[in-house]
Amino acid sequence: MRVTSRSPGLYSNGSGLVYYIMCGGGEVWMSPDKEPMKEGKEGEPQVESSIRIADDVVGVIAGIAALEVDGVAGMSGGLAAEVGERMTGKKNPSKGVKVQIGEKEVAIDLYIVVEFGVRIPEVATKVQEAVKRAVESMTGLECVEINIHVQGVSFKEPEDDYRVR
Numbered sequence: 363m364r365v366t367s368r369s370p371g372l373y374s375n376g377s378g379l380v381y382y383i384m385c386g387g388g389e390v391w392m393s394p395d396k397e398p399m400k401e402g403k404e405g406e407p408q409v410e411s412s413i414r415i416a417d418d419v420v421g422v423i424a425g426i427a428a429l430e431v432d433g434v435a436g437m438s439g440g441l442a443a444e445v446g447e448r449m450t451g452k453k454n455p456s457k458g459v460k461v462q463i464g465e466k467e468v469a470i471d472l473y474i475v476v477e478f479g480v481r482i483p484e485v486a487t488k489v490q491e492a493v494k495r496a497v498e499s500m501t502g503l504e505c506v507e508i509n510i511h512v513q514g515v516s517f518k519e520p521e522d523d524y525r526v527r
Contacts, residue, residue: 415463415501415503417461417462417463418456418461419501420461420463420468420470420497420501420503421455421456421459421460421461422455422456422459423493423496423497423500423501424456424459424461424470424472424493424496424497425437425455425456425457425458425459425472426455426496427489427492427493427495427496427497428459428472428474428489428492428493430492431485431488431489431492432480432485432488433476433477433480433481433484433485433488434474434475434476434477434485434489435474435475435476435477435515435516435518436458436474436475436516437457437458437459437472437473437474437475438457438458438473438474438475438511438513438514439454439457439458439473458472458473458474458513459471459472459473460473463503466502466503466504467503467504467505467506468497468501468503468504468505468506469505469506469507469508469509470493470497470505470507470508470509471509471511472489472493472508472509472510472511473511473513474486474489474510474511474512474513475512475513475514475515475516476512476514476515476516477515477516477518478515478516478517478518482512486510486512489508489510490508490510493505493508494508
């Protein structure tokens with residue numbers, strides 16, 4: 363950003379607004395949230411920015427990845443989630459997922475229901491691998507913990523069981 367008149371004020375740097383102030387014989391460029399900015403090329407101010415991914419976004423990614431694993435019948439979100447789904451009629455893709463996000467890492471707890479007859483440790487390991495792959499590739503966050511809590515077993519009823527009476 364080239365400024366011909368360097369009077370204190372608000373300027374645009376092409377990607378947002380920046381403040382220019384003079385203090386004690388020096389000059390400071392600041393972002394609108396009053397954080398000092400680094401100098402970019404040719405002495406131009408460089409706005410520092412950040413990306414914050416919401417817990418629910420990571421929860422949806424993890425929930426969908428877990429449901430795609432063979433042997434997972436569903437997610438267990440507790441009584442409140444069940445009541446909410448029935449009242450609204452909408453499925454919550456992050457049901458049964460708890461997420462804690464740090465600066466560059468994430469810890470995830472998944473509460474799953476498995477199908478009857480599967481080897482639970484194998485299914486749990488596959489869920490961990492699928493969730494880790496999906497979350498890390500889509501968000502760039504490092505998965506430091508993926509805890510699987512098996513909350514139940516689903517007994518599917520045969521759909522082709524037709525009886526003539």
